[in-house]
Amino acid sequence: MRNRNATAYRFLTPYLLIFAIFWVWPIISSFLISFQATRTVPWRFAPGFNWGRLIGDPAFFNALKNTLLILVIQVPVMIALAMVMAVLLNSPLLKARGLYRFAFFAPVVVGEVAYSAVFRLMFSLDFGVVDKLLNSIGLPKVDWFSNVTPAMALIMIAVTWRWAGYNAIILLAGMQSIPEDVYEAATLDRVSKLKQFFYITLPLLKPVIVFCAVLSIIGTMQLFTEPFLITERGGPGGGTETLGLLLYRQGFRSLNFGYASAVAYTMAALAIAITLVQLWLTREPK
Amino acid sequence: MATVTLTNVAKRFGAFEVVHGANIDIADGEFVVFVGPSGCGKSTLLRMIAGLEDISGGKIAIGGKVVNDIEPADRGIAMVFQSYALYPHMSVEQNLSFGLRMTGNPKADTDRRVKRAAEILRISELMDRRPKKLSGGQRQRVAIGRAIVREPQVFLFDEPLSNLDAELRVQMRVEISRLHKELGATMVYVTHDQTEAMTLADRIVVLRGGHVEQIGRPLDLYDNPDNMFVAGFVGSPKMNFIKAHIVGRDARGVVVELAGEEKTRITQPLAETAPEPGSKVIVGVRPEHFGGAGEGDADLTVAIDVVEHLGGTSFLYARTANGEDVVIQRDAAKVPDTSEITVSIRKSYLFDEKGLRLR
Incomplete structure (x- = not known):
């Protein structure tokens, strides 16, 4: 048995090496860098430099506020929408099911x-x-790119468009794993389709919904592409700047890697904290 | 309580017909078992009575009222599913009361019904548990309880015991029998297990390939099967079938000679016109209808392959001179040490080449 394990690890070595160099080391390294002042040459160890700045930085709080706002509005709306899409996809009345499934999933594949x-x-x-x-x-025309509220709405619409179908497919898989005879039993019990959805489908789907929510929360905490490309680097005037964008601006435009690392660790910590709270709130009763 | 009448009931999935015009009358308070091998259409028939499958042809009436176009919930039936179909996120109490709560039944009445069902099935102490914390037998009781609280006219059971182990199956079988006596309701029960059918049923409906092969009381099917399929399906171990041909007629009936056994001739009293001499027929002998040498019509010597001792009785797996497999039931004390045994045929059935009974 031991021999077999050794052989397996030898096969895994190339992957593990790459994983260690390009994954594990950057995580450790950026943690160390977050404690260094990186605007001086050479870098010097100064724990309060970046972390102290973070606490009092209006740009950080602006990005945090924007990110959380998107999280609080977009994630629930998207999951509700994904649920509706999944119910429709699961309907026996639906024709050309494969086409819809593809259409809903396609946005994820688009560059x-x-x-x-x-x-x-x-x-x-x-x-x-x-x-x-x-x-x-x-209705009056809306200047989506020059005002903060429409710009934020646009980011949310874009992210929702891109990921709702993806979540719908996950929810659909969950729905299809609920045995048909449970619904048949409910039908014989004179329980309406709507009540079946709220009293059977939703409770049984809870773990899948939580899974989708956790994925979405992590994704939103890292949101970068949409505010970078659609609203042009978090515009107007930082109105849609997210934590991901702040990190990028600090790290790769101002070359302030220490501060960027501190922001990165804050993002990860927040994502973990929010996810834990959510898992705790939706835990199974004993 | 109610009667259930199926008139020419057919079921088609596209061009494929799975039930071909079934006619079955179930009396008020009767316990009827649909039995047959997998794919014979027995579950489909039950689901059509429940309203979970559309009826492609014919009529189904419950309590004299045609229910073809009536919603499942309005048919006065309750169904127990093979997989129990319990709501996994609800406690036993919630599982039992869910349907009544959802339809706005008065709380006092719901509580009364749930309490009564729990008492009947002795699950009162499990009311707070979730299904996953229950054993198979307990889950089955909850599933039956959910049917009882509906106070239906007709109970439908779809292979309810097939997920239980052998011991529990026997126990639940007795339990269901007791329940039928206690409630006096009409019950329709689907199973592929002939033992369940024999022990539970007032009447059995034997199905094969979507056709009703025979309907009758358990012992009538056992003693007087209409065809080889029913003869083989009812009884365990199954009836032996030995090839034979008609030799002629004598005063007592038609004389049949077993294939390859020139000396083994049996006489069957036949009322109908017997097939021509030389016609091929099949002789059916139940394992328990072999006697000691000289006790019956004719003797037959067979080579013993394997002996199964069950305690009081033993089963001998043997071959005739013609190479046909036969199973012989004997008292354990009368099993010989030899590799051959001569037995007599005390009682037999005659079937034509198509498998229909000749009588």
């Missing part, structure tokens, strides 16, 4: 840059299809 470019075009004030539509039904 981030391409989809961001399309969103920019669609929401453009001058020739965007969205404003044209709004206009055609008598």
